[in-house]
Amino acid sequence: MERLSSPLGRHGLLVAFFYLLLAVSVGLVAVVLFLPDHSFPGFSDISNYTQLITSGSMAVVCLYAYFRWSRDALLIHGAFAAVSWTLANTFWYAYTLIIKTNLMYPTVAEAGFIGVFLFLIAGYEEVFARNRLPVWVTGAIMLPPLAVPLWLVLGMGLNLATVLTLLFFILAMGLVAVSVLYSVHLYGVLFLGTLAVALTHMLYAVRSTLPDPPWLLGVVGPLAAVSFALLALGMLGRSKEALL
Amino acid sequence: MILEFYLAASLPLFFLLIFLEGEQRRILAFLAWGLSAGAIAYYINYYLTLLYASTAIVPEVTIAPVVEEFLKALPLFVLLIVFARRYTRELLVLAMASGFGFAILENYVYISHYEIAGIGSIVYVVLRGITTSVMHGCMTAIIGYGIFLTYGFARRSLPAILFGLYTVAITIHALFNLLIGHTGVGKLLAINLPLVLFAVLLVVYNWEILFPKPPDLDM
Numbered sequence: 001m002e003r004l005s006s007p008l009g010r011h012g013l014l015v016a017f018f019y020l021l022l023a024v025s026v027g028l029v030a031v032v033l034f035l036p037d038h039s040f041p042g043f044s045d046i047s048n049y050t051q052l053i054t055s056g057s058m059a060v061v062c063l064y065a066y067f068r069w070s071r072d073a074l075l076i077h078g079a080f081a082a083v084s085w086t087l088a089n090t091f092w093y094a095y096t097l098i099i100k101t102n103l104m105y106p107t108v109a110e111a112g113f114i115g116v117f118l119f120l121i122a123g124y125e126e127v128f129a130r131n132r133l134p135v136w137v138t139g140a141i142m143l144p145p146l147a148v149p150l151w152l153v154l155g156m157g158l159n160l161a162t163v164l165t166l167l168f169f170i171l172a173m174g175l176v177a178v179s180v181l182y183s184v185h186l187y188g189v190l191f192l193g194t195l196a197v198a199l200t201h202m203l204y205a206v207r208s209t210l211p212d213p214p215w216l217l218g219v220v221g222p223l224a225a226v227s228f229a230l231l232a233l234g235m236l237g238r239s240k241e242a243l244l
Numbered sequence: 245m246i247l248e249f250y251l252a253a254s255l256p257l258f259f260l261l262i263f264l265e266g267e268q269r270r271i272l273a274f275l276a277w278g279l280s281a282g283a284i285a286y287y288i289n290y291y292l293t294l295l296y297a298s299t300a301i302v303p304e305v306t307i308a309p310v311v312e313e314f315l316k317a318l319p320l321f322v323l324l325i326v327f328a329r330r331y332t333r334e335l336l337v338l339a340m341a342s343g344f345g346f347a348i349l350e351n352y353v354y355i356s357h358y359e360i361a362g363i364g365s366i367v368y369v370v371l372r373g374i375t376t377s378v379m380h381g382c383m384t385a386i387i388g389y390g391i392f393l394t395y396g397f398a399r400r401s402l403p404a405i406l407f408g409l410y411t412v413a414i415t416i417h418a419l420f421n422l423l424i425g426h427t428g429v430g431k432l433l434a435i436n437l438p439l440v441l442f443a444v445l446l447v448v449y450n451w452e453i454l455f456p457k458p459p460d461l462d463m
Contacts, residue, residue, distance in 0.1 A: 067451070067455075073394075073397055076393055076394065077394075077405075080390065080405075080408055080409070080412065081408075083412060084408060084411055084412050084415065087412060087415040087416055087419065088411075088415050090419060091415055091418055091419045091422065094419060094422055094423060094430070095305075095422060107305075107306060107418075108305060108306055108309055108310065108414055108415060108418040109415065109418075111310075111410075111411040111414050111415060112411055112412070112414075112415040114411060115407070115408040115411035115412060115415075118404040118405070118407050118408040118411070119404065119405070119408045121401075121404055122397070122401035122402075122404035122405050122408070123401075125398060125400060125401050126397050126398050126401050
């Protein structure tokens with residue numbers, strides 16, 4: 001009990017909590033990938049609550065760690081990113097549950113999802129030192145995935161949905177590029193979370209654009225929870241350095 | 245009548261501004277800007293609603309938050325980008341003043357449109373006063389406090405942070421507008437949302453008083 005009252009004890013407890021959320025989220029991803037129906041009764045609700053609990057908890061924990069443990073600027077950026085995403089997701093569910101219609105893509109919720117990338121890019125540029133990797137490497141990272149939204153533009157024409165999907169891809173690959181240029185990969189879990197959040201939103205954009213998305217894109221929801229659990233663990237890992 | 249009300253409400257404030265100094269002048273200037281933003285937003289929202297009338301877009305959820313949050317927070321963005329001055333947590337109060345100024349004009353718009361009479365009008369105005377007005381103040385205050393928290397960060401990350409905070413404000417505003425238009429739990433949540441946000445902002449504004457750091461005993 002005494003150990004839990006210490007900052008390190010509380011830190012350990014929070015890490016364990018996010019590992020638990022990560023395990024649940026990975027389990028939900030596995031359901032989509034491996035169950036014959038890619039779902040079970042109540043799957044959608046469990047997935048939605050897991051996403052909201054994970055991103056909401058990340059926001060609270062990052063703010064707590066920033067004010068109580070370490071004035072690491074990444075924590076405040078992470079908190080803003082998680083708040084932005086939680087609000088956007090809440091808006092999405094509120095719309096679907098209250099108005100009981102599928103939300104037209106794009107909506108205001110997209111602004112909140114975009115906010116995640118902006119906060120994380122600003123945070124990485126703020127906290128990590130720029131390495132000597134040439135900038136053209138970012139082109140090599142960004143260009144190949146951009147083929148997907150361009151293919152959508154060619155097939156479905158230039159409209160709000162396809163343009164926003166293109167923007168999601170640019171931001172997602174931009175985040176990956178920045179994390180490579182600023183050596184985020186040195187923090188393995190944080191980098192994994194960054195890759196996961198980028199992949200999640202690219203898949204989300206494709207799912208929202210396609211009139212009849214394939215079952216595999218049902219992985220988006222659980223993958224979002226995986227992303228935020230990993231990001232929270234990565235950021236908590238950095239804040240632990242201040243406690244030692 | 246919107247323009248007339250705006251002029252009637254804001255002109256005396258401009259005269260008062262001449263006599264005020266320092267923090268008082270800044271707060272009143274932001275309040276006056278809020279009124280101006282309310283008038284500008286009214287016309288922009290009106291024209292955009294007409295423009296998208298034939299689409300499935302819901303104006304109060306999609307158009308209004310984007311336009312209104314941008315206009316209310318505009319002086320904050322300009323202050324930071326042009327002057328890059330250091331502000332204290334006062335930025336939260338300035339931002340809130342802009343939001344409340346906006347709410348004053350918006351309240352007038354709604355009251356004059358609905359033309360409710362008697363006790364109903366009092367109830368309506370009080371309800372708006374503790375919900376929508378507080379919401380407008382809090383949304384802009386979130387941007388202000390966010391900027392204060394990130395002060396001292398690299399200048400290159402400022403645009404991303406500002407846009408990020410703007411998206412947060414838009415999303416909460418849209419969520420509020422979505423919920424307030426419905427009955428039951430949704431409406432109850434919408435009524436409580438601004439008050440909860442206000443309480444949270446009050447706590448973070450007084451954070452260092454409420455949670456003082458323990459004195460450093462090392463000599």
